[in-house]
Amino acid sequence: MATIEDVAKYAGLSRTTVSRVINNQPYVCDEKRERVFHAMQELGYVPNSSARRLRNQKTETIAIVLPRITNPFYSKLVEVMEKKASWWGYQVIICQTYHCAQKELHYLELLRKKQVDGLVMVAIQNEWTKVEEYIHAGPIVICNESIEEANTVIVGIDQQQAAYDATVHLIEQGCRRLAFISGEENSNLVQARYTGYMKALQEHHIPSMDDPIFHEAVDVESGQTILGKVVHMNNRIDGIFAGCDEVAAGIVYAAMKQGIRVPEDLAVVGFHNDTISRLMNPAITTIEVPIVEMAEKSIEQLIRSIEQPLRNKRESYQFAHTLLKRDSTNKRITVPM
């Protein structure tokens, strides 16, 4: 592979001159510049990117921190983010935490080690005070989490209102024994949703049916496990608000296998409008989230913060969600409220 010395020799110029041209420094006449570019092209010389990036102190790389890429909601967010970042000339590193706070800190270190120029967090496992320590090392955009005290860019929807809407819909369909299913009980996102869910129940004087297993649900398999539990409850649940469509699909699938009718015996609402929610039979009522808009806004704001640093300022972008009513809740009755 050609070196900078080869280029200098081929162009008949000093190494210093070649270096000046590559680094776009002054005091080199146009004729010499041309000779250097010609030599680089002829020899197939490509300037070492680490060196160039070191000079301008940028890596042209960003990181996306998320629980796991196989969740369809996260993979769709990452698809759009990578596309947008690529358009701006940035590479995207993916960082899977598997809901582990320690792993999240490990990835945040990429900012401190200058391996990335900025970072999007699509979920947060640590306390905000811990994450905040990294903001001085580079911009962090939060997407789909709601953290009141975060002094940075936050992009998302009103999680509390979305959960409220879903719960009121279940109540309107006649459900009176409801359960709230979530992934990680202590996350800000789950807390916001739980508040919305409880608000709807309290307004209608309905108690919540709770069980520890309802707070460990992150995929299809855990949805199936929960249905197995629900079957054996004395005062059986008749309505579920699940935190994601994968869990909802697992519940609907297992219900079908167990002979429990959806929605007649059990109505189910999911979240995110993944493809699977539309293809299941019955199709699953869900909260549609404007993923493309959220992902694009997150990348735009991150790159703006990288290129024109202006940190420690809260900026909130809230998008509208939609409750998509489908057959998994369609009991074809209207209960007087």
Place this chain on the structure above:
Amino acid sequence: MATIEDVAKYAGLSRTTVSRVINNQPYVCDEKRERVFHAMQELGYVPNSSARRLRNQKTETIAIVLPRITNPFYSKLVEVMEKKASWWGYQVIICQTYHCAQKELHYLELLRKKQVDGLVMVAIQNEWTKVEEYIHAGPIVICNESIEEANTVIVGIDQQQAAYDATVHLIEQGCRRLAFISGEENSNLVQARYTGYMKALQEHHIPSMDDPIFHEAVDVESGQTILGKVVHMNNRIDGIFAGCDEVAAGIVYAAMKQGIRVPEDLAVVGFHNDTISRLMNPAITTIEVPIVEMAEKSIEQLIRSIEQPLRNKRESYQFAHTLLKRDSTNKRITVPM
């Protein structure tokens, strides 16, 4: 943020000494080394990673080139690859080509520009001769593609045999008017599968029902479109071998909506054993691919090639596939062959 000068001042040593310690160079006594480490820790100083990586000529970053992350097969491969790479201390950049050969070359340039140490290609859009030019810049591992002339590490399954097995199964279930559905007609992978499919048909003296639309299928929506076309064919197809489960799910879903019975009127086989193939009603017969083993082997071999360069040598790792027979092909008849 603390600088190297701050560390020198705090430690009461020269900048040169601090620099020597950070770069792990000789001629610094243990006592001074300790003082530097202590100062670094007290001030929260982190050596600039670009600088360190420049010195050892490694980025500790690899790239995965794939069509799009939202395809569940690719997102599962990437999940396992990132987990494995992270364990080895490598970051993973994802590169979505959307089946565009030009975009693929753009990402291959990451190798030449030294932004990554190596690269896994999960699909290939360009001729091998074009890709081969990049091998001198860094190792490339090919995962799930079958390229005979490739002088590098290839990890995959026997695509031809898998397609043959699926097609023979459809014939054994009584299908006589078969179609082959694929994403990109000109890829090596599709060619290999088509050979297996045609071999099965020829052995049983059955003609193939072909249509240009059958070669543009990459997602659920294109599966639905194809079913719309199939409905209006005079000599209606009764068996489909689809290149991925998303397409197969789209076909099964649209068939249900149109009142076409699966498998009685139309039997369907998918590929990859995505979650969706198991949850559909009827569940979809599919080819199970050992994704975890393939992903882990690809990363292992890539990192081995990065750390002990030994290039331009073909090494092939072929894993076993399994035909999972489910209800989408279960006509409950056995046709004498």
